[in-house]
Amino acid sequence: MVQTGTLTRADLAEVLHGDIGLSRAESAMLVEQILGHMCEALASGENVKISGFGSFVLRDKAERIGRNPKTGVEVPIAPRRVLTFRASQAMRERIIEAD
Structure with a gap:
């Protein structure tokens, strides 16, 4: 599947439907369940690693001082996650090969 633009949930479900033969409803439900599990893991503070694709990692950033570029006024930036x-090494290599 050669894609231009943005890959959507519907596109993923359509690939499952075409390649695996699941119904469209089952395909959409499977995509939603996978994304839901990933979101739940991240929300509970776990990192998500998908072998051959990459890792979603949560980082805590400390409070710091920022500057309003328009006025030059310093403002504190709150700590946040x-x-x-x-991307995994395999994914980086595939991206480089695609150029």
Whole structure:
């Protein structure tokens, strides 16, 4: 499947429907369940690693001082948790080959 633009949940469900033969409803439900499990794990503080694809990692960022670029006024930036994605080596190699 060659795709341009954005890959959506519906696109993933359609691939499952076409390649595996699940009904469209079953395919959509499976995609939702997988994404739901990932969201629950991340919300509970767990990292998510998908072998051959990459890792979704939660990081805690400390409070820091930022600057309003327009006015130059310093403002404190509250501590927060951020989600980062790191592609696996296999994924990086596939992306490089696609260029």
